[in-house]
Amino acid sequence: MFNLQNLLRKNIKELIPYSSARDEFKGEASVYLDANENSYGSPLNESFNRYPDPLQFKVKKRLSEIKGVPPQNIFLGNGSDEAIDILFRAFCNPGSDNVITVPPTYGMYEVSANINDVEVRKIKLKTDFQPNMEGIAEAIDEHTKIIFICSPNNPTGNSINRDDIETILANFNGLVVIDEAYINYSRQKTFIQELTEYSNLVVLQTLSKAWGLAGLRIGMAFASEEIIEIFNKVKPPYNINEASQALALQALQNVEQVNNWIKETVAEREKLKLELNTLESVLTIYPSDANFILVKTIQPKEIYQFMVNKGIIVRDRSKVELCEGCLRITIGTPHENELLIEAFKNFEELNKI
Ligand SMILES: *Cc1c(COP(=O)(O)O)cnc(C)c1O
Numbered sequence: 001m002f003n004l005q006n007l008l009r010k011n012i013k014e015l016i017p018y019s020s021a022r023d024e025f026k027g028e029a030s031v032y033l034d035a036n037e038n039s040y041g042s043p044l045n046e047s048f049n050r051y052p053d054p055l056q057f058k059v060k061k062r063l064s065e066i067k068g069v070p071p072q073n074i075f076l077g078n079g080s081d082e083a084i085d086i087l088f089r090a091f092c093n094p095g096s097d098n099v100i101t102v103p104p105t106y107g108m109y110e111v112s113a114n115i116n117d118v119e120v121r122k123i124k125l126k127t128d129f130q131p132n133m134e135g136i137a138e139a140i141d142e143h144t145k146i147i148f149i150c151s152p153n154n155p156t157g158n159s160i161n162r163d164d165i166e167t168i169l170a171n172f173n174g175l176v177v178i179d180e181a182y183i184n185y186s187r188q189k190t191f192i193q194e195l196t197e198y199s200n201l202v203v204l205q206t207l208s209k210a211w212g213l214a215g216l217r218i219g220m221a222f223a224s225e226e227i228i229e230i231f232n233k234v235k236p237p238y239n240i241n242e243a244s245q246a247l248a249l250q251a252l253q254n255v256e257q258v259n260n261w262i263k264e265t266v267a268e269r270e271k272l273k274l275e276l277n278t279l280e281s282v283l284t285i286y287p288s289d290a291n292f293i294l295v296k297t298i299q300p301k302e303i304y305q306f307m308v309n310k311g312i313i314v315r316d317r318s319k320v321e322l323c324e325g326c327l328r329i330t331i332g333t334p335h336e337n338e339l340l341i342e343a344f345k346n347f348e349e350l351n352k353i
Helices: 057-067 080-091 108-115 133-139 162-171 225-234 242-251 255-277 300-309 334-350
Strands: 074-077 098-101 119-122 144-150 175-179 201-206 219-222 282-285 292-297 326-330
Touching: 057 074, 057 242, 074 080, 074 225, 080 108, 080 144, 080 175, 080 201, 080 219, 080 225, 098 108, 108 119, 133 162, 144 162, 162 175, 255 282, 255 292, 255 334, 292 300, 300 326, 300 334
Parallel strands: 098 119, 098 144, 144 175, 175 201
Antiparallel strands: 074 219, 201 219, 282 292, 292 326
């Protein structure tokens, strides 16, 4: 049976969280002398002299409308990376607990585990980039607190089988984190509608990709109210600054613009795949549900360096297990994609391929 309280670290269960001035008085007043702010104003002539809303109510309310999830099931972090780190700090005892990842996948799960001195049990994806379910089942023991699944997966680009994810959710008594950073580009549906079904589910999304706001650093976690309360207890009081909150709120009015970009990116992805397919230096193009594609090439290091010299930067993943020989290429604008194809053709000409 899943029991959140048993999963928590003892120090977190007993933690008395920091109580900020903004936590203690929540109403509207005209004179604020409770937080040692500069009462005279800020050089920016806006509300920046005040501490931001610790729980980002306005942003969450808007996100709740867009996502169809109540605000109390939403946590906002300084990027998804903060949500990942909080999961380790709240649930994993350093030096004794472990988590499971299914590589090749996003690097931050392991980095965050290492920072927090938590063992990572890596169960490689199969060659079709789907999870090895027996391997995962064997790796789980009483100290396994979290399983991380990235879907669509970075760097492979594919979505993870929904049935497999549901099997893990239904049978694992720890937390199952589904990282949906690229969900907007996917044909698969999100897991955020399943929060009432699975009390051990944490879905991560972000404003960094489809929303075009990587610079604001806003990541989202969707989970049960009980899990969100733990996130809120452990996070730094003012983890999302006022500028990010105000700008995010403004950006979240532009759903239509974002949806248009998503459509265009997906169309460009399919077009780029067709063009790459005609190249002799390209060996395999893996199916993608994301805004990037994983491409196996001949001489990946040489192609990477050739691109760099032309001012085009792709990601060299050729040393990553199961991605041998691969470059990960983000879908650019139509013009950028043309430059990429041109560079490939140039490389082939110069090397007589
Ligand atoms: C880019 C990315 C993120 C986003 O991280 P932020 O900290 O929100 O910018 C999260 N997960 C995966 C798999 C990613 O590729």
